[in-house]
Amino acid sequence: MAELTLDHITKVYDDDGSDIVAVDDVSIDIADGEFLVLVGPSGCGKSTTLRMIAGLETASSGDIRLGGDVVTGRPPRDRDIAMVFQSYALYPHMTVRQNMSFGLEESTDMSDGEIDSVVTDTAEMLSIAALLDRKPGELSGGQQQRVALGRAIVRDPKVFLMDEPLSNLDAKLRSQMRTELQRLQEDLGVTTVYVTHDQTEAMTMGDRIAILNDGELQQVATPLEAYHQPANLFVAGFIGEPSMNFFEMEAREDRLSGDQFDYPISQETREAVGDATNVTLGIRPEDVQLVEEGSGEHDFGTVVDVVEPMGNENNVYLSFETDGAAEFVATIDGMRSLDAGQPVVARIPEDAIHLFDTDTGETLKNRSLAELEETEPRF
Amino acid sequence: MAELTLDHITKVYDDDGSDIVAVDDVSIDIADGEFLVLVGPSGCGKSTTLRMIAGLETASSGDIRLGGDVVTGRPPRDRDIAMVFQSYALYPHMTVRQNMSFGLEESTDMSDGEIDSVVTDTAEMLSIAALLDRKPGELSGGQQQRVALGRAIVRDPKVFLMDEPLSNLDAKLRSQMRTELQRLQEDLGVTTVYVTHDQTEAMTMGDRIAILNDGELQQVATPLEAYHQPANLFVAGFIGEPSMNFFEMEAREDRLSGDQFDYPISQETREAVGDATNVTLGIRPEDVQLVEEGSGEHDFGTVVDVVEPMGNENNVYLSFETDGAAEFVATIDGMRSLDAGQPVVARIPEDAIHLFDTDTGETLKNRSLAELEETEPRF
Amino acid sequence: MSTDTEGLSVSRVALYAVLVAMALFYLAPLETGLMTAIKTQDAFFSSTPFVPPFGDGFTLQPWYEAWAQMQGPLTDFSGALYNSAFVAIPATVLSGLIGSVAAYGLTNLNWRGQAGVLMLFVAGMFVPYQSVLVPLTRFWTIVGLQNYLAGVPFLAQRVGLIELIVTHTAYGIPICTILFRSYYASFDQSMLEAARIDGATFTRIYQRIIFPLSKPMFAVVLIYQFTQVWNDFLFALVLVSSPTSEVATIALNKLQGSMVQQYNVQMAAAFVAALPTLLVYVLFGDQFAEGVAGET
Amino acid sequence: MLESLFRRLVTRGSGEESDPSGDDVRTDGGTVTKTATESTGGSQRSWRESEFVRSLPFWLPPALLMGLFVYGAIGWNAVISLTEWEGFGSPDYGNLDFSMYARMLADPTFVAAARNTVVLLVAFTVVSLVVGLLVAILVDRGIRFENTLRTVYLLPMSLSFVVTAIFWAWMYNPEFGLINVVLRGVGLGFLANDWISDPSTKLAAVIFALMWQFSGYCMVVYLAGLRAIPSDQFEAARIDGASTLRMYWRVIIPQLRASTMSAAVVLMVFALKAFDFLYVMFGDTPGPSTDILATMMFREAFSSSNWAYGAAIATVLFGLALVVIGPYLYVQYQRGDL
Amino acid sequence: SSGGEQTETEGTTQAGGEGTSGESTETATEQSGGSGNALELVHWWTAGGEQDALNALLEGFKQEYPDVEVNNNPAPGGAGSALDTVVKNRVLNQNPPSTFQIWPGKALTQYVEGDVLNTLGDSVWSQEMRDAYRQGVQDLAQPSGNYVAVPLNIHRLNNLFYNTAVLEEAGVDPSSLSDPAAVTDALATISENTDAVPMAHQTQSPWSSVQLWETIFLGYNGVDAYNDAIVNGNISKHESAVKKSLRTLKDYHQHFNDDAGSISWDQANSKVVNGDAAFIHQGDWAAGQYKSASDFAYESDWNMVPFPGTSSMYSVVTDSFVFPKNNPSPDATRKFLSYCGTVDAQERFNPVKGSIPPRTDVPADQFGPFLSSQIEDFKNSESQPPTIAHGTAVTPDVHGNIDEAFAGFNEQWNVDSTTTALVNAFPSN
Ligand SMILES: Nc1ncnc2c1ncn2[C@@H]1O[C@H](COP(=O)(O)OP(=O)(O)OP(=O)(O)O)[C@@H](O)[C@H]1O
Ligand SMILES: Nc1ncnc2c1ncn2[C@@H]1O[C@H](COP(=O)(O)OP(=O)(O)OP(=O)(O)O)[C@@H](O)[C@H]1O
Ligand SMILES: [Mg+2]
Numbered sequence A, B: 001m002a003e004l005t006l007d008h009i010t011k012v013y014d015d016d017g018s019d020i021v022a023v024d025d026v027s028i029d030i031a032d033g034e035f036l037v038l039v040g041p042s043g044c045g046k047s048t049t050l051r052m053i054a055g056l057e058t059a060s061s062g063d064i065r066l067g068g069d070v071v072t073g074r075p076p077r078d079r080d081i082a083m084v085f086q087s088y089a090l091y092p093h094m095t096v097r098q099n100m101s102f103g104l105e106e107s108t109d110m111s112d113g114e115i116d117s118v119v120t121d122t123a124e125m126l127s128i129a130a131l132l133d134r135k136p137g138e139l140s141g142g143q144q145q146r147v148a149l150g151r152a153i154v155r156d157p158k159v160f161l162m163d164e165p166l167s168n169l170d171a172k173l174r175s176q177m178r179t180e181l182q183r184l185q186e187d188l189g190v191t192t193v194y195v196t197h198d199q200t201e202a203m204t205m206g207d208r209i210a211i212l213n214d215g216e217l218q219q220v221a222t223p224l225e226a227y228h229q230p231a232n233l234f235v236a237g238f239i240g241e242p243s244m245n246f247f248e249m250e251a252r253e254d255r256l257s258g259d260q261f262d263y264p265i266s267q268e269t270r271e272a273v274g275d276a277t278n279v280t281l282g283i284r285p286e287d288v289q290l291v292e293e294g295s296g297e298h299d300f301g302t303v304v305d306v307v308e309p310m311g312n313e314n315n316v317y318l319s320f321e322t323d324g325a326a327e328f329v330a331t332i333d334g335m336r337s338l339d340a341g342q343p344v345v346a347r348i349p350e351d352a353i354h355l356f357d358t359d360t361g362e363t364l365k366n367r368s369l370a371e372l373e374e375t376e377p378r379f
Numbered sequence C: 001m002s003t004d005t006e007g008l009s010v011s012r013v014a015l016y017a018v019l020v021a022m023a024l025f026y027l028a029p030l031e032t033g034l035m036t037a038i039k040t041q042d043a044f045f046s047s048t049p050f051v052p053p054f055g056d057g058f059t060l061q062p063w064y065e066a067w068a069q070m071q072g073p074l075t076d077f078s079g080a081l082y083n084s085a086f087v088a089i090p091a092t093v094l095s096g097l098i099g100s101v102a103a104y105g106l107t108n109l110n111w112r113g114q115a116g117v118l119m120l121f122v123a124g125m126f127v128p129y130q131s132v133l134v135p136l137t138r139f140w141t142i143v144g145l146q147n148y149l150a151g152v153p154f155l156a157q158r159v160g161l162i163e164l165i166v167t168h169t170a171y172g173i174p175i176c177t178i179l180f181r182s183y184y185a186s187f188d189q190s191m192l193e194a195a196r197i198d199g200a201t202f203t204r205i206y207q208r209i210i211f212p213l214s215k216p217m218f219a220v221v222l223i224y225q226f227t228q229v230w231n232d233f234l235f236a237l238v239l240v241s242s243p244t245s246e247v248a249t250i251a252l253n254k255l256q257g258s259m260v261q262q263y264n265v266q267m268a269a270a271f272v273a274a275l276p277t278l279l280v281y282v283l284f285g286d287q288f289a290e291g292v293a294g295e296t
Numbered sequence D: 001m002l003e004s005l006f007r008r009l010v011t012r013g014s015g016e017e018s019d020p021s022g023d024d025v026r027t028d029g030g031t032v033t034k035t036a037t038e039s040t041g042g043s044q045r046s047w048r049e050s051e052f053v054r055s056l057p058f059w060l061p062p063a064l065l066m067g068l069f070v071y072g073a074i075g076w077n078a079v080i081s082l083t084e085w086e087g088f089g090s091p092d093y094g095n096l097d098f099s100m101y102a103r104m105l106a107d108p109t110f111v112a113a114a115r116n117t118v119v120l121l122v123a124f125t126v127v128s129l130v131v132g133l134l135v136a137i138l139v140d141r142g143i144r145f146e147n148t149l150r151t152v153y154l155l156p157m158s159l160s161f162v163v164t165a166i167f168w169a170w171m172y173n174p175e176f177g178l179i180n181v182v183l184r185g186v187g188l189g190f191l192a193n194d195w196i197s198d199p200s201t202k203l204a205a206v207i208f209a210l211m212w213q214f215s216g217y218c219m220v221v222y223l224a225g226l227r228a229i230p231s232d233q234f235e236a237a238r239i240d241g242a243s244t245l246r247m248y249w250r251v252i253i254p255q256l257r258a259s260t261m262s263a264a265v266v267l268m269v270f271a272l273k274a275f276d277f278l279y280v281m282f283g284d285t286p287g288p289s290t291d292i293l294a295t296m297m298f299r300e301a302f303s304s305s306n307w308a309y310g311a312a313i314a315t316v317l318f319g320l321a322l323v324v325i326g327p328y329l330y331v332q333y334q335r336g337d338l
Numbered sequence E: 001s002s003g004g005e006q007t008e009t010e011g012t013t014q015a016g017g018e019g020t021s022g023e024s025t026e027t028a029t030e031q032s033g034g035s036g037n038a039l040e041l042v043h044w045w046t047a048g049g050e051q052d053a054l055n056a057l058l059e060g061f062k063q064e065y066p067d068v069e070v071n072n073n074p075a076p077g078g079a080g081s082a083l084d085t086v087v088k089n090r091v092l093n094q095n096p097p098s099t100f101q102i103w104p105g106k107a108l109t110q111y112v113e114g115d116v117l118n119t120l121g122d123s124v125w126s127q128e129m130r131d132a133y134r135q136g137v138q139d140l141a142q143p144s145g146n147y148v149a150v151p152l153n154i155h156r157l158n159n160l161f162y163n164t165a166v167l168e169e170a171g172v173d174p175s176s177l178s179d180p181a182a183v184t185d186a187l188a189t190i191s192e193n194t195d196a197v198p199m200a201h202q203t204q205s206p207w208s209s210v211q212l213w214e215t216i217f218l219g220y221n222g223v224d225a226y227n228d229a230i231v232n233g234n235i236s237k238h239e240s241a242v243k244k245s246l247r248t249l250k251d252y253h254q255h256f257n258d259d260a261g262s263i264s265w266d267q268a269n270s271k272v273v274n275g276d277a278a279f280i281h282q283g284d285w286a287a288g289q290y291k292s293a294s295d296f297a298y299e300s301d302w303n304m305v306p307f308p309g310t311s312s313m314y315s316v317v318t319d320s321f322v323f324p325k326n327n328p329s330p331d332a333t334r335k336f337l338s339y340c341g342t343v344d345a346q347e348r349f350n351p352v353k354g355s356i357p358p359r360t361d362v363p364a365d366q367f368g369p370f371l372s373s374q375i376e377d378f379k380n381s382e383s384q385p386p387t388i389a390h391g392t393a394v395t396p397d398v399h400g401n402i403d404e405a406f407a408g409f410n411e412q413w414n415v416d417s418t419t420t421a422l423v424n425a426f427p428s429n
């Protein structure tokens, strides 16, 4: 248990002469006991970052500090970390018990008896005590996952590193293991760095999430911050499902002018835009309102393209033209039924919009969170 | 293009002497141009059903009719069907063009020129014209998916069969391809049978969905019917994410009595229950209301166990006891923030509950849809 | 692919007919040999080889004789079969082990010379033995192994066999190494990383992870290598000159006289000599084939 | 086994060959483990060096042992080929030239032997591959007793050439050999021939016998290759309307390239070592239609004591082996599998 | 049967000199010289009667020299090719056995030129022995003027064996055949009159055709031409003779058994035994097979005439033992070689082997009627020409080339190209 600091770490791969910058000057401070999720699209450098922390790769530059010690140059076994792999990486020829004992046998002086009791305790905690004498091949995916976890836990390391540990599980099991893992981490209180490409997983699990793109750190924030106050266009688009709707606009005096529609803006918004000329207007699907009669200046006539019923809600794909391909999505109540081709009025409230500089991607204005404060339930 | 009828088809595998009934007396009528989704948990017989339609397996009994002709005994190439596989099953040694031409070359007398123009047209429609001379290994998952689709489309078959065609794609791409596929099928108007184990996919894509469990057909219905009016406990639990909350109760005079709470019921509900003694009470997470002050007879005191923020909504795991494991889930607005350990009052409105016979699984009562009618937007 | 579910029974029957015919084709020469081995020399000259003997044409004498020639009593540690085993088993095990260790050392590394070293190993598999016979014998003469072994009579009497063991081991290393390397390359790399994180050293990883997981490949390598060494004729011919140290192939060849041939004895001896390898294939053929297939 | 080696060597670089459904589908979300597999080598200098040093004791001693025996001997042999050594004197290393190679070019026996060696190499390889493939396809039809049959087909491989040559001399006997007896039995008596004496069939007969011995091996290799092809490839082809024959020809066999390549290389090794077979069947003078470099080398060196000439032939033989594997090694290297 | 040999090697602590380098052996020899050293004997008599013959010889040797231990090292056979490999390797590496079997005559040239053989002085080739050996045989033992080998046995090559019943049926009188061409006619007659194969032969490996051809050549041209053409290597002067004999061989070939290319000589010979063939040309080792066949008696069932045209000759096929330098046991070797030259040795060995003794003074009682008549022929022979096929007439190099030529002839039966090949087989000097 310790805090973990990534201090300007960079990783450059040499690919037949040409350099691939896999991780570019990433700095994160992870508090003792924190659950940090590294998230980003494929190839953004998540695994590389994790592997540098583990010592499986050496950083090209920058330092990694663990509980105050610089561990950058050390081999994995001198770092006091444990790692859970996507493939679980269990030793197929060893029983569950042997798998879990292995790390203790190799890295500590503990007696066989001590090791055995630690292993048994951990297995009980994870409800895999009954499986201790099976081999990995005889376990289901979820059970293997638990063993991999157990193998990490028995080591009692300063940091857990997990590289997409749930991605080989099916949907139901994944969401179940998600909560379980979360609770476990809370109980153990071990600093954890968790890699995933799935924004839902990141949102639901992390104390904080670090969003990477193309080797560069985009934002480190709590899930809700990232959702409501994305640092840039990338984060805004990456977090949330269905994604935020984006419209590329040009900033005029009192409005944003787009190919399909013009969006009048208030003075306050105008100030937020500042000098930017190319502006991306963003609105979350659930913030788009479909109203009965369009009257306001932020109401736009659209046509329903496709309706995806999700049960408790519907994703409505809307187009500004009849027969046009869908341009944006609104999420509405599951009880409302709409048909393809039906004309509807979409309202895009000004206090819900995000604005980004199209050229730099930087956030100009995030949605107002007044509403959030208001609806906070008080019991 | 033709209607497809499954007439009491059954498939029994012989597994070293013992019989495995993979598909048990399934009958479905699929209309011309319909998009039918076969959904169910792993191993329920979806693929087997599809493969019988394709002619890759012979039905043990029952008939398959395609546009009026009985095709049951025919080999695949005499059925005029096309299939898209989960793994895409592209021929790795052929270019995209060759992959798409192969079926036409093998099954028609078309000249090379004709084939080429069909292939080129289809590729353009799917925006893969630029990839025609690449091999599958040089394509991304999404591109491979499109090629697999193209290979089916060029054949201009009577029926498309698709076996989990999107399951190898990541979440973002999957939801994108979902709409694309849907629109494509609408444009082409080809009868389609689509297999998935993912209820979200089934809900959002199908004109109708057929839910299978353990080889037996559970329900054939539109997505919203299946969601709101499940034929039985299995369908109720399978459709919807997070799943419907279930409580096992005993039916008493005026109430349902459970381990954790008693649920008073009205006369109407009482009648629906009838003779059943063991009753399962179901409530969808979004129908559970978290209210400020509990007063009504359907309000229950609970404690928040874990909150999963999803951005636009939160999944709140609730327990009847402090420190107990979560017993049910409520989905609430994303703007409301709750903390673990916080006590809340959960309201389970009587008009939103489903009741099932625990022993047979049959539906006794579905939620009232009055509300649905009411909130229907009229523009 | 698996079953052809709509296989018509007619085509099924035809399939089995072809398969059985092929089996007969593969077995026919063996049958001919076997029939010859249970015939008298006269019966051999007066009948067709693959036809079974009848009447007093039948004899088991060739087998007794062959056994006497090839092995003799099993009790004293001599005889050609014993010598072959004395060579084949250590040579097989040694080249297997060494190959496995070398392969481990050459896997998962990325340094410049590796491709070169590997190429040497790969090319080493393709050396026709003829090309090295003369230098090889000169080499062993120069080494003068018997001088070092003089103190141990048991080994001193088997200098030729020990030279054979070393030679076969050396010539077996390339193939074993390449086999194991390709096998190790298929291992889940994260498993090895897990072991590193678990604190195991390079050597310990070999001992506790790689070696135990090599079993299927050892089956393949040992079977292959055993067959090669056991069946080798050329090296044994030039390296072993002491009659007490002759190996099975040499003993078998010795049954060809300068002018006089005893075909039945030769055939019986051929079976005696082939017995271990035949047995290995019959008993472990599945593992062998699966080891090959298991690679995928 | 051998196949496995090559398969392994090949597969890593050519996943698209054998398995389009597995790891190779790039799920754009990155659920694929492939990057992890590939990335292991990419460590940095210091780490790399320590790894290098640590791995030295593992591979260096074997490499040296092999280097001494294999390459030392080959080198020595090559030097001998440059001398004029014959008879029972000692080689004169002071006077090296290429006279033996010049002599070789003028020697019609060498030309014939070289030609036969190449023919044997190519024909034996092709025939064994074809037969092995056909048998593998049949065995892959979900048959019973698969293991038994597989073992039977593989059995000849366990025998030494010394034994199989004797077997086949009888099989080919024109009067009572099984081949002709069967031919006559099925009414094809006019095809019966004196196979291993008629110069036009002699080499073919040898090739056929060697095929008998090693096609079982090809079968195993191909069977593994076939099993590695996902069954939906077969099904997709059937849905696409291909007949069984067309399916194998257009879809399946092209995907067996890796298996073919690995099996072919191994077969060529066996072909180069086919010396024992010819030696037992025909003695050291098989005649111009069947003479190969290996028998010629043996004859020159050990029967005629023309050591230098024999060494030169042996060197050419090794060169031929390199010609066979050179391209293969090159492809491997290009793919980064070495 | 191998048991006997094994007992002989029991208690041999020194591992047969195997791998022993030259120098250390030399010293070892000096130290233990003459004091019951182990004699390592390498030979290729491994099968059946050959082995028995050797055992008979060794028994006699043991009685004569009980102090010498014999380390019997039979090397795998096939007319000595494999033995050649082993011995050459060992000699090259200066690690020879005490003595080894080898064809004398030109086969020894390389060894003599390489100076790896000790000259056998009077201690072995005593005057008594020289008197007993015929000149042709003595010549073979001294390829370069000095005795280096001791021939132990003699087989005759120029025999024409026949099945009497078949010839009677065909109406052919073998003794009436005057030259090789006459044989062609006889073969044609047999072919017409009987179902039997006129001449049994094997062409699987070339040596049988070589020996048949050289016999035909002798039959047509006599010993002097043969010696000039073959032994002296002036073959180009005899091209037409070469062609003629090749043509005759080609004529014979019409009358060979169909499976000649797929069988070995003894399988061919068994056709004569079975009455499936009339003639066979072979060395007199073929008679061994007749002897062991049941109901197949000399003169009544089978008989032999000298090959037509060669009745005054005795084509000698002989095996000998030599005294390699760097010898691990010089005394024992000398004893063994001396013994091989004795009446006792040759009387023990040859009857069993089916050969006749090189010494002319060996009593014939042990030899049975056929060998006795061979002995008689030998004594009366005017010349004892050496043989190509069995190594005594040409160097191994030339022998190899001739084998190659006949391997080709066996395939193509092309007289002209084979003639060229034969001419080219000899070094042009
Ligand atoms: N060839 C076969 N032999 C025996 N049993 C089989 C065979 N194929 C499928 N089964 C069994 O039939 C049942 C249905 O299998 P099927 O493949 O149709 O399931 P599925 O619904 O497609 O599952 P998944 O979602 O995992 O693909 C399973 O229990 C399976 O084990
Ligand atoms: N050993 C290596 N050599 C060269 N480039 C590499 C190596 N390992 C990774 N890379 C590159 O570095 C970048 C980051 O890779 P990394 O594996 O960290 O991505 P990731 O975020 O984990 O992706 P995924 O979600 O697919 O696992 C990629 O562009 C990748 O191609
Ligand atoms: Mg990764």
Ligand SMILES: [Mg+2]
Pocket: B046, B047, B048, B163
């Ligand atoms: Mg399925």
